[in-house]
Each structure stands twice: as structure tokens, then as C-alpha cells.
Amino acid sequence: MSNEHYWQGTWVDDVRAGDLLETLEETTQRVLGAERLSPLTVLAACEKLADRLSKPDSVVRIQLTERLQDWGLPREEIAETFDLLVDQLAREELERKVTRELGGVDPARLARFDFKLPIFEAWVPVGLLAHVAAGNAPAVGALSAIEGLLTGNLNVIKTSGADSLFTAEFLAALAEQDPTGKIAERLIVLRFSSSRKEWLERMVAPADAVAVWGGEEAISGIAEFTGPGTRLIDWGPKLSFAYLTADTWSATDALHAVAADVCRLDQQACSSPQVIYLDTDDEEEVFAFAERFAPVLAEVVRERQPRDPSDAEWAEINNTVIVAKLEENLGLTKVLTAEDGTWRVMADTRSALRASPLYRTVWVKPLPRNEITATLRPMRRYLQTVGLAATRQDTAVLARTLVSTGVQRVTVPGRMLGGYAGEPHDGVYAMQRYSRRVDVQLDERFATDAALDDFTLGAQLPAPNVPVTPKSEFETLRAGRGEVFFLSGGSTGKPKLSKFSWADYDEISNFASEALLATGIDPRTDRVMNLFFSGHMYGSFVSYFSALERLGAVQFPMGGEWDRFEAIAQSIVDNQIDTLVTVPSFVMRLFTEGGDTLRRYQGVRKIFYAGEHFGDSQIQWLREEFGVEIVRSAAYGGIDAGPMGYQCLESPARVHHMFPGLHTLEILDTESDTPVAPGEVGRLVFTAHTRRGQRVDRYEIGDLGRWITEPCGCGRQSPRFELLGRVGDVFRTAAVTLNYRRFVAIAADAFGYSGAFQVVLSEDAQGDILTMRLESGDPDTVTREFIARYPELTEAVEGTRLLRLHTEIAPQSAFAKTASSGKLIAVVENRSSRSTS
Numbered sequence: 001m002s003n004e005h006y007w008q009g010t011w012v013d014d015v016r017a018g019d020l021l022e023t024l025e026e027t028t029q030r031v032l033g034a035e036r037l038s039p040l041t042v043l044a045a046c047e048k049l050a051d052r053l054s055k056p057d058s059v060v061r062i063q064l065t066e067r068l069q070d071w072g073l074p075r076e077e078i079a080e081t082f083d084l085l086v087d088q089l090a091r092e093e094l095e096r097k098v099t100r101e102l103g104g105v106d107p108a109r110l111a112r113f114d115f116k117l118p119i120f121e122a123w124v125p126v127g128l129l130a131h132v133a134a135g136n137a138p139a140v141g142a143l144s145a146i147e148g149l150l151t152g153n154l155n156v157i158k159t160s161g162a163d164s165l166f167t168a169e170f171l172a173a174l175a176e177q178d179p180t181g182k183i184a185e186r187l188i189v190l191r192f193s194s195s196r197k198e199w200l201e202r203m204v205a206p207a208d209a210v211a212v213w214g215g216e217e218a219i220s221g222i223a224e225f226t227g228p229g230t231r232l233i234d235w236g237p238k239l240s241f242a243y244l245t246a247d248t249w250s251a252t253d254a255l256h257a258v259a260a261d262v263c264r265l266d267q268q269a270c271s272s273p274q275v276i277y278l279d280t281d282d283e284e285e286v287f288a289f290a291e292r293f294a295p296v297l298a299e300v301v302r303e304r305q306p307r308d309p310s311d312a313e314w315a316e317i318n319n320t321v322i323v324a325k326l327e328e329n330l331g332l333t334k335v336l337t338a339e340d341g342t343w344r345v346m347a348d349t350r351s352a353l354r355a356s357p358l359y360r361t362v363w364v365k366p367l368p369r370n371e372i373t374a375t376l377r378p379m380r381r382y383l384q385t386v387g388l389a390a391t392r393q394d395t396a397v398l399a400r401t402l403v404s405t406g407v408q409r410v411t412v413p414g415r416m417l418g419g420y421a422g423e424p425h426d427g428v429y430a431m432q433r434y435s436r437r438v439d440v441q442l443d444e445r446f447a448t449d450a451a452l453d454d455f456t457l458g459a460q461l462p463a464p465n466v467p468v469t470p471k472s473e474f475e476t477l478r479a480g481r482g483e484v485f486f487l488s489g490g491s492t493g494k495p496k497l498s499k500f501s502w503a504d505y506d507e508i509s510n511f512a513s514e515a516l517l518a519t520g521i522d523p524r525t526d527r528v529m530n531l532f533f534s535g536h537m538y539g540s541f542v543s544y545f546s547a548l549e550r551l552g553a554v555q556f557p558m559g560g561e562w563d564r565f566e567a568i569a570q571s572i573v574d575n576q577i578d579t580l581v582t583v584p585s586f587v588m589r590l591f592t593e594g595g596d597t598l599r600r601y602q603g604v605r606k607i608f609y610a611g612e613h614f615g616d617s618q619i620q621w622l623r624e625e626f627g628v629e630i631v632r633s634a635a636y637g638g639i640d641a642g643p644m645g646y647q648c649l650e651s652p653a654r655v656h657h658m659f660p661g662l663h664t665l666e667i668l669d670t671e672s673d674t675p676v677a678p679g680e681v682g683r684l685v686f687t688a689h690t691r692r693g694q695r696v697d698r699y700e701i702g703d704l705g706r707w708i709t710e711p712c713g714c715g716r717q718s719p720r721f722e723l724l725g726r727v728g729d730v731f732r733t734a735a736v737t738l739n740y741r742r743f744v745a746i747a748a749d750a751f752g753y754s755g756a757f758q759v760v761l762s763e764d765a766q767g768d769i770l771t772m773r774l775e776s777g778d779p780d781t782v783t784r785e786f787i788a789r790y791p792e793l794t795e796a797v798e799g800t801r802l803l804r805l806h807t808e809i810a811p812q813s814a815f816a817k818t819a820s821s822g823k824l825i826a827v828v829e830n831r832s833s834r835s836t837s
Contacts, residue, residue, distance in 0.1 A: 045174055050085070125154075153434060156188040156190065259299075276363065297362070468685055515635035531568070565589060
């Protein structure tokens with residue numbers, strides 16, 4: 001007996017499938033009790049499969065083409081089926097669909113809808129979702145199963161006994177694109193006839209929801225096996241029609257468009273027109289239109305390869321045509337048919353909506369606009385798509401009239417079988433019917449938690465199998481549709497133009513707001529002043545503006561300006577600001593220049609920073625002098641890769657949690673692209689899962705770090721890492737390797753220095769020069785301390801004498817900063833044709 005059933009990644013025969021059906025409830029409990037399936041996993045697999053299906057010579061396309069041929073589909077319809085599947089599986093289209101239907105790309109995540117309330121909502125799977133696929137539309141069952149996967153369900157799909165295994169092999173090919181095996185675990189495809197009532201009952205009885213594609217008889221047959229409380233999702237029979245006004249019913253392009261809709265899929269789709277209505281009550285106009293339309297339909301049919309009806313379908317067609325011809329004698333009809341039987345146009349003077357026997361058979365009927373409601377409303381449960389051809393003014397008026405009668409979709413002729421990502425199906429969002437909306441209402445213990453999944457999910461999605469892209473080659477990353485553009489600050493090299501879609505920006509704003517909540521901003525009480533820098537396409541100010549907006553916090557978008565410290569300090573006092581978000585170097589200048597005002601105020605309790613390192617001695621000074629209670633990273637992020645990490649209330653300096661739903665992080669060896677052992681230092685390489693404006697796959701961000709394997713005291717399971725400086729902090733000079741972070745640490749240890757520190761590398765005819773630039777101190781003392789405390793530096797200065805060391809005391813205004821962001825440049829490279837990395 002052949003293996004014609006697919007059960008969770010394995011092909012089985014009838015006997016084995018029958019045995020496994022007995023375990024369907026136990027299988028459901030096991031799958032649903034395991035870690036949930038992330039839609040990101042499904043999206044990645046769909047994208048890979050779409051790429052393979054788009055190539056006519058790919059193995060999977062050739063195999064599935066043979067299955068469609070076995071099904072009896074003509075060549076042109078096979079090509080259209082693959083075009084449909086490639087479009088429907090496109091990453092951007094699926095993301096848009098999930099977002100429109102369920103609010104985001106990860107709708108099952110138990111997340112806050114209001115950051116001021118510890119209430120978490122999610123769309124979760126219904127559980128076991130059974131799909132009874134139609135026997136005349138090969139793609140329907142597969143696409144319904146993908147919707148079931150995106151909503152996290154265990155899916156059991158029944159295909160007809162006449163199915164050529166297309167559905168099963170298509171879904172098996174999809175599962176093969178998933179290295180985690182979670183997709184295969186949630187797919188069962190059974191091929192059997194509906195006459196096998198025992199199998200049908202065993203499949204449907206334990207289901208939490210059943211999606212049925214078919215006629216009323218098929219739906220009734222399934223309903224008798226569904227248990228109490230089972231959700232019956234009826235994708236039942238629908239009727240669609242074209243509606244043409246006098247302004248358009250003679251236009252050649254309109255007639256060709258209607259004919260194309262009639263011929264595409266041979267009217268097998270619910271959105272195929274079975275009737276052409278004319279906005280008239282003149283019977284002669286109806287007959288005249290049929291005469292004009294028939295040759296147009298014949299022309300379009302000749303351009304295609306029509307599918308032949310079965311014997312039973314031929315019988316229905318012939319019976320309908322014979323009766324219509326008999327009614328010609330009564331003046332009620334006029335029948336026009338092809339000599340070879342490939343098409344039929346039947347004009348009928350009666351307006352009642354009537355189904356066609358399909359296979360390029362179409363009614364032409366009168367329906368003046370003032371009779372639309374009376375004629376169509378009795379059929380409202382069957383109405384689906386209208387292809388409306390009218391003037392602009394009439395289109396607006398008639399569209400409103402048609403939807404009021406029960407029509408679900410209105411489009412233009414030629415696009416009746418089309419659609420768009422996230423489009424409602426039969427008046428509802430399919431994935432909402434495949435899901436349940438749940439909520440969890442908690443208390444103050446969860447005041448800083450944005451999502452409960454952070455406590456249960458710790459695994460990362462796998463990184464793609466592509467080479468690592470170094471930071472210097474950021475511009476080579478594959479670009480998508482750029483709609484929002486930001487320029488990096490340039491503190492580690494040439495500024496980079498980063499491309500985002502608006503959907504990207506929306507998503508990163510949400511994650512940034514979650515980071516702010518976790519790190520300690522309380523939107524219920526805090527009064528926040530945004531002191532990041534704006535202008536020059538720099539992103540920090542507007543990004544934090546949006547994050548605070550999503551957070552619902554009180555915000556004063558002041559912006560950082562280097563020459564207005566006193567005015568900013570006074571504004572902090574006047575507006576009772578208690579929280580600042582900005583960069584460390586600006587904070588230190590603000591509390592120095594506006595120190596008297598802020599020292600008297602003693603009202604700034606929280607400072608959240610990004611973009612630079614904040615020294616321990618600097619933080620201590622702010623606490624002792626100004627009463628600041630919290631100084632913590634606002635988020636770890638960048639213009640190139642967006643928010644990449646956040647600090648919780650238990651995080652020590654430089655340690656961040658990941659956003660597993662946004663990125664995958666690899667920490668790779670500094671000399672090779674191999675993972676480092678836990679605790680070892682390596683290069684941080686990020687992959688963004690949903691970046692649309694610019695694909696960020698295995699991108700080296702330019703930072704060094706290590707994994708933190710110890711559990712976090714906050715209870716979150718998301719991976720943690722420690723930032724250990726920039727790759728550019730390590731530089732070569734005079735045959736030695738030095739580290740900027742070591743310089744900063746020595747300055748703090750030797751003489752409690754907490755100000756700005758900058759290393760300037762230059763050269764002359766005698767060799768390399770290293771200048772240490774500080775805001776205060778005695779130059780000779782500083783130089784002596786560094787010679788005494790930094791052996792590698794001592795070797796270069798006093799041993800090989802290849803390096804000259806200088807100390808420069810200067811105000812911070814003299815320090816080199818990036819032009820757009822104003823951030824301090826740690827290592828200034830003034831040597832010719834050399835870099836700090």
C-alpha cells in the first residue's frame with residue numbers, strides 16, 4: 001500500500017494513518033503543550049519555498065507541476081497556480097497579512113496593549129484545526145494550512161480522494177524549509193474520500209475548529225461530526241458577478257476584462273463571475289450586449305487552454321443550455337455557444353441571481369440600480385465579489401449600494417480573482433477565526449514587563465545560512481522598499497544611510513518602548529525630557545520620541561543643543577522634569593554647565609542613556625551631587641540594526657537582554673566566523689527577522705561582547721550578553737595592540753577621573769603619536785600614571801621607542817564629536833590610510 005498520507009514529517013500508508021488517527025487527541029495535547037510555533041519561523045520557511053517555486057527548473061516546482069498535471073490542470077492554469085502561490089508566500093505579503101488580521105507579526109505574544117496597565121493580550125491558537133479542502137482548487141487547502149500555521153495551530157488537512165498529493169507534497173516541502181522541525185510537527189495531511197465516514201469522524205471529532213471549503217452538502221456532512229463547542233468555519237459556496245453601467249458596457253477593454261475573469265480558473269473560484277448584470281431594464285440592451293460579449297469571450301478562450309468538465313459537469317452544462325434555448329421561444333433568453341463547446345453566453349431577461357454551471361458559462365441579466373437591493377438582498381448569504389465597471393461617481397455610489405445588500409468585495413473587472421495581503425475572506429479575517437483572543441490581568445509585580453513570553457521563551461531563531469557582512473560593507477546589504485531613512489552618527493567610521501519601511505519603524509518603536517518600560521521608565525508617573533539630538537537625518541531623537549509616545553509617557557521633546565545648557569536646566573526645573581533620556585557626554589556637560597540650577601532642584605531622579613559608555617565615577621557624581629537615583633541604558637541599539645537589547649532592573653552595567661522576536665544574535669570569534677565558547681569575547685553579529693527596508697542578515701554591528709549564561713534575577717529567559725566595547729576600541733599603533741576601554745579604566749582607577757576621555761592617533765616623519773585628551777588633570781602626572789599602569793603602552797613608549805605619548809587638557813568643546821549626533825569619538829584616527837579596527 002502506497003504512502004499517501006503525511007503525518008508530522010513522515011509519509012505513512014493507510015493502515016498506519018488509521019492507527020495514528022486514534023492518537024490525534026494525545027498528539028494535539030503534546031504539540032500544544034510544547035513551546036509555541038513562532039510566526040517568524042513560518043514566514044522564513046514560506047520565503048524560502050516561494051524562492052524555489054519561482055524557479056521553473058527547481059526540483060520542488062517540477063515535482064509539484066507533475067502533481068497538478070495529474071490533477072488535470074491545463075498548462076496555463078498550472079502557471080497561474082504557481083504565480084498565486086509565490087505571491088501568497090512572499091515574506092512582505094504574509095507579514096502585512098498577519099499584521100492586518102492579528103495586529104502584529106507575533107500575535108500570540110502575550111503583550112501589553114496599554115503600558116500603564118499590567119494587562120496582557122494575545123491571539124492564541126484554537127488548538128487542533130481541521131481543514132476540509134475543496135476538490136477543485138489545489139491551492140486552497142495548502143494556503144488554509146499556512147494560515148493555520150501562522151496562528152500556531154496543529155493542522156490536520158483532509159484532501160479529496162482525487163487529490164494528486166499536491167497539497168501534501170506542497171506542505172511537506174514547506175516543512176523541509178524549517179530547520180527547527182516545528183512546522184512539520186504541526187502538519188497532518190490525509191488523502192481520502194468523504195465517503196469514508198469513519199475517518200472523517202475520527203479526524204473532526206477532537207478538533208477545536210473545522211474549516212470547510214465546499215458546498216452546503218459538504219458543510220452539512222461535516223457538521224454532524226463536530227462536537228459541542230467546536231467552531232465550524234464555513235467557507236461555503238458563494239456567487240460573484242460583474243456589474244456594468246451604460247458608460248462601460250460597450251467599452252472593449254471592459255469586455256475583455258470581464259471575459260478574462262470568466263476564463264481564469266474556468267470559474268472554479270468563488271470570486272469568478274457567473275453573471276454579468278447590466279444597469280438597465282431594457283431587454284434589447286441585454287440581448288445586444290450578449291451579441292457583443294460572445295466574440296470577446298471566444299477570443300479570450302482561444303488565448304488560453306481551457307480545462308474539460310467531467311461527465312457529470314457536462315451533463316449539468318448541457319441541461320442548463322437546453323432549458324435556456326427552449327425559453328428563447330418565449331422571448332426570455334438568447335443563447336450563444338461555441339461550436340467546440342468551450343464557452344456559453346446566455347442572456348436572460350429575468351434579474352434573479354442565478355448560479356452558472358461554470359466552465360466559461362455566463363449569464364447576462366438586467367438589473368437597474370434602483371432594483372439592486374430588492375433583487376440581491378434575499379441572496380445576501382451567498383454574495384461575494386462584484387466586478388464593477390462604472391464612472392468614478394457611479395462607482396462610489398454603486399459600491400456603497402452593493403455592500404449594503406451583502407456583497408463582501410467590490411473591485412474592477414479583470415481583478416475579480418485578485419486580492420491583497422490581509423484582505424478579508426467572505427467578510428471576515430480568516431486568521432481571527434483560526435485563533436482565540438485571550439487576556440491575562442496581573443498586578444504591580446509586573447509593572448516593568450511588556451510581555452509574559454519573556455519569562456517562558458529563551459530560544460533564538462536560527463540565523464540564515466549566508467556569509468557575515470562586516471560593518472564596512474553595510475551598504476551591500478540587500479535593500480527593500482526604503483520609506484524612512486536615517487544616517488548613523490559616524491562615531492565608528494563613515495556615516496551609514498539606513499533604510500526602513502514604515503512597518504519597520506513601527507515595529508522598532510514598539511520594541512524600544514518595551515525597552516524603556518523594562519529599564520525603569522514608569523509612564524504613569526514620570527515626566528520625561530527627550531535630550532537626544534535631532535536633524536541631519538539622525539535617528540535618536542525621533543526614535544525615542546516615538547518610543548515614548550507608544551509608552552504613553554509624558555514627554556518634553558527639548559532636544560540636545562550644546563550651547564543651551566542653562567536654558568535646558570531651567571526648563572527642567574520649570575516643567576518639574578524627573579527623567580532624562582540622552583547621551584552621557586551631554587548629561588555631564590548639562591550637569592556641569594547648569595550645575596547650580598540642577599543642584600538646587602534635586603528633582604532629576606532617572607537618567608536613561610544610549611550611544612556611549614557611562615563611567616561608574618560619573619554616575620556616582622550625579623547621585624551624590626544631584627540626587628539622581630537611577631542611571632541606566634535606555635536601550636542597546638543602532639541606526640543600522642535598530643534596538644538590539646535592553647536592560648532590566650537587575651541588569652549590571654553593560655549587560656543586556658535580547659529581543660528574540662526581533663533579532664538573532666551570534667557572538668563570533670574575532671579572527672574567524674565561528675561561535676565563541678560561553679563567556680568568551682567575540683564580535684556581535686545580528687540578524688533582523690522582519691526588516692523590510694533593508695535586509696540585515698548576519699551583520700557585524702561593530703561591537704564586542706560575551707554571553708552571560710547565569711540566570712537573570714528578573715526571571716526573564718531571553719538570552720543575555722555583555723557589551724565589552726567597540727571593535728574599533730582595539731587599535732594598533734607602534735607594533736602594539738591597545739584598547740580604549742583600558743585607557744578609561746586606568747584614568748578612573750589612578751586619579752578618579754570621570755570626565756570625557758579621547759585618544760587621538762597621529763603621525764609625523766619620526767613615527768606614531770598617541771595623544772590622551774582629558775578635561776582636567778596635570779599632564780605630567782597623567783602621563784606617568786599611564787606609563788606605570790599600562791605595560792603594552794610602556795613597551796611602545798620606553799621599550800621600542802616607536803610611540804610618543806602626550807597628554808592634552810582641554811574643555812569638552814574641543815573634543816572631536818560626530819557631526820550629526822554630537823557623540824564623543826573615542827578613538828580619533830588622524831594617520832594616513834590606517835583605521836582603528
